Amino acid sequence: MLPPRQFCIQLMNYPGKTGSEITKSAGSLIGADQDRICDSSEVKIMEVWDAYDVDFRKIPGKKLIRGEPVPKGVYHLVCDVIVKHIDGTYLLIKRDFRKKHGGMWEASAGGSALSGEDPFQCAVRELREETGLRADKLSEVGRCIEEDAVYVEFLYETNCDKEQIILQEGETISYKWVSAGELREIDKEGALLTDRMKKYIKELNMQK
Numbered sequence: 451m452l453p454p455r456q457f458c459i460q461l462m463n464y465p466g467k468t469g470s471e472i473t474k475s476a477g478s479l480i481g482a483d484q485d486r487i488c489d490s491s492e493v494k495i496m497e498v499w500d501a502y503d504v505d506f507r508k509i510p511g512k513k514l515i516r517g518e519p520v521p522k523g524v525y526h527l528v529c530d531v532i533v534k535h536i537d538g539t540y541l542l543i544k545r546d547f548r549k550k551h552g553g554m555w556e557a558s559a560g561g562s563a564l565s566g567e568d569p570f571q572c573a574v575r576e577l578r579e580e581t582g583l584r585a586d587k588l589s590e591v592g593r594c595i596e597e598d599a600v601y602v603e604f605l606y607e608t609n610c611d612k613e614q615i616i617l618q619e620g621e622t623i624s625y626k627w628v629s630a631g632e633l634r635e636i637d638k639e640g641a642l643l644t645d646r647m648k649k650y651i652k653e654l655n656m657q658k
Contacts (some may be wrong), residue, residue: 496515496516496517497515497516497562497564498513498514498515498516498564498565499513499514499515499516499526499527499562499563499564499565500512500513500514500526500527500563500565500566500567501513501514501524501525501526502524502525502526502527502600503523503524503525504523504525504595504600506527506593506600506602509524512524513565514526516562520598524598525595525598525599525600526562526563526598526599526600527562527563527567527569527572527599527600527601527602528560528561528562528563528599528600528601528602529560529561529563529569529572529573529576529601529602529603529604530558530559530560530573530576530601530602530603530604530646530647531558531559531560531573531576531577531585531588531603531604531605531606532557532558532591532603532604532605532606532647532650533558533559533577533581533583533606533608534605534606534607534608535607535608535609535610535612535627536607536608536609538629538630539627539628539629540557540627540628540629540630540633541557541559541581541615541625541626541627542555542556542557542625542626542627542628542633542636542642543555543556543558543559543580543581543617543622543624543625544556544622544623544624544625545621545622545623545643546620546621546622546623547623548620549620549621551643554641554642554643555636555641555642555643556642556643557633557642557647558603558647559576559577559579559580559581560573560576560577560580561576561579561580562599569590569602569604570588570604572602573585573588573602573604574586574588577606579618579621580617580618580621580622581615581616581617581618581625582614582615582616583606583608583610583614583615585606585608587606588604588605588606589604589605589606589607590602590603590604591603591604591605591650592649592650594646596646601646603647603650605650612627
């Protein structure tokens with residue numbers, strides 16, 4: 451079971467409490483109260499991350515807020531999942547045009563870990579949210595650090611129905627399954643965003 455999503459809820463336009471912040475667990479926001487808090491124009495919901503050091507260890511008692519500057523020497527956790535079908539093809543997902551690098555293809559599903567999640571839990575959630583695929587087993591294929599994030603990369607091998615992929619509104623707009631050769635051609639065309647994943651793709655024999 452995934453840990454409850456952690457939010458920092460900032461009260462907006464509330465008499466006497468402008469700028470005050472309340473941290474709550476989404477698991478405690480139930481029924482009408484949850485709908486009221488999530489839908490109200492008076493609140494701004496912000497994603498909370500755990501802080502990590504350069505050795506991929508959580509920094510006790512320190513949290514980060516999505517969209518706010520990350521201090522030097524501190525990182526947040528990001529997890530990516532390469533999806534490989536048992537027939538040898540790989541899943542590509544096209545980013546929504548409203549997002550940064552919109553319209554480009556990615557060879558992985560992934561995103562930032564929420565506070566309380568470990569790498570596996572983050573990867574499973576991101577895979578489910580972006581593709582609809584539910585994984586109970588992932589293979590870690592690598593780790594790296596870029597800018598203000600520590601990355602943990604996974605491989606998911608599946609025999610799923612290729613037509614069952616469910617796209618995430620506001621995040622992804624299309625998908626396709628490609629061979630290693632087709633993936634190379636897409637990369638040559640400059641339409642593949644996943645630069646960070648290329649070294650892991652090579653290690654997975656996708657360049658053969």
